[in-house]
Amino acid sequence: MQTAPFFGVTRHRINIDGEGIVTLACFGGCPLRCSYCINPRCFEDTGKWKKLSTEQLYEQTKIDNLYFLATGGGITFGGGEPLLRSDFIREFRELCGDQWHLLVETSLNVPANHVTALLPIINHWIVDVKDMNPDIYKAYTGKENTQVIENLKILTENGLNKHVTIRLPLIPNFNTEEDRQNSLAQLKEWGFEEFDLFDYKIKQ
Ligand code: SF4
Numbered sequence: 151m152q153t154a155p156f157f158g159v160t161r162h163r164i165n166i167d168g169e170g171i172v173t174l175a176c177f178g179g180c181p182l183r184c185s186y187c188i189n190p191r192c193f194e195d196t197g198k199w200k201k202l203s204t205e206q207l208y209e210q211t212k213i214d215n216l217y218f219l220a221t222g223g224g225i226t227f228g229g230g231e232p233l234l235r236s237d238f239i240r241e242f243r244e245l246c247g248d249q250w251h252l253l254v255e256t257s258l259n260v261p262a263n264h265v266t267a268l269l270p271i272i273n274h275w276i277v278d279v280k281d282m283n284p285d286i287y288k289a290y291t292g293k294e295n296t297q298v299i300e301n302l303k304i305l306t307e308n309g310l311n312k313h314v315t316i317r318l319p320l321i322p323n324f325n326t327e328e329d330r331q332n333s334l335a336q337l338k339e340w341g342f343e344e345f346d347l348f349d350y351k352i353k354q
Contacts, residue, residue: 152238155179155199157191157230159207161214167228168253168274170221173211177229177238182257183292184280186321186350192230204238208245215250224250224273232256236264243271258301259293265301269308276346277302278317281325282333290324302340311341320349 155178163172178199180192187193202210211225218224225246227239232254243252251273258265258277279298280287287295305314316337318330334345 151203151205152235152241153201153203154235154238155196155201156207157189157194157199159202159210161211162217163226167226167255168223168251168276170223170251171214171217172223172226172253173214174226174228175207175211177227177232177235179234180230180257181234181259181293182231185290185324186352189228189230204241204245207242212246218250222251224252226253226255226276228255231260233258233260233264233268236267239268240271257291258298259291259295260297260301262297262300262304265304269304269310273313275305275310275314276317277305277314278319279333279337280319281321281329282336283325283329286321286325286329290321302337302342306341311343314342315344315346316342317346317348320347322350322352 156176157178158176160174163174167174176189176192178192178196232239233256239252252271253274253276254268254272255276280290284295305311318333320327320330330347
């Protein structure tokens with residue numbers, strides 16, 4: 151049985167991390183180091199995370215089964231980086247069955263095998279691409295975005311464009327509205343249709 155570290159499991163998130171009533175399950179650990187990380191807890195000492203097996207998470211979350219079924223909700227896996235736990239998520243799908251909606255909030259900056267493993271079982275992908283410009287991306291996250299681009303192509307090649315929401319933040323001191331519009335144009339050209347444009351608020 152798969153186990154994984156979590157830094158938070160939060161019930162009753164309504165229309166925030168996906169449609170309907172959702173439980174947000176946040177895995178510890180992330181390969182990126184975004185300058186304004188929204189979840190710095192994912193870098194805490196691993197001893198502070200709670201380890202759960204797939205069965206323990208299912209037992210903990212099934213209390214909301216009726217809410218999930220009535221509202222089209224389910225579990226949103228965030229983090230940190232949930233795609234690094236693709237084996238855990240696949241095993242969780244076997245336990246919860248087909249009716250719950252499973253979402254991932256991901257940077258897609260992971261080896262492609264994790265994406266392909268999840269293609270058949272994820273209902274919706276929320277992808278935080280940051281910025282498509284490689285230099286901006288590297289300055290902000292500390293990593294290249296070649297893997298992100300490869301994985302976006304995997305999603306389009308598998309006809310999943312309608313099941314993807316792309317987050318495009320305006321990141322103070324790193325990109326401009328013009329950069330963001332360039333990212334938007336490129337992604338629209340690749341067939342993506344749903345975007346979430348928002349501004350990071352930082353303390354100056
Ligand atoms: S991808 Fe998310 S969790 Fe990881 S460093 Fe960036 S903001 Fe933080």
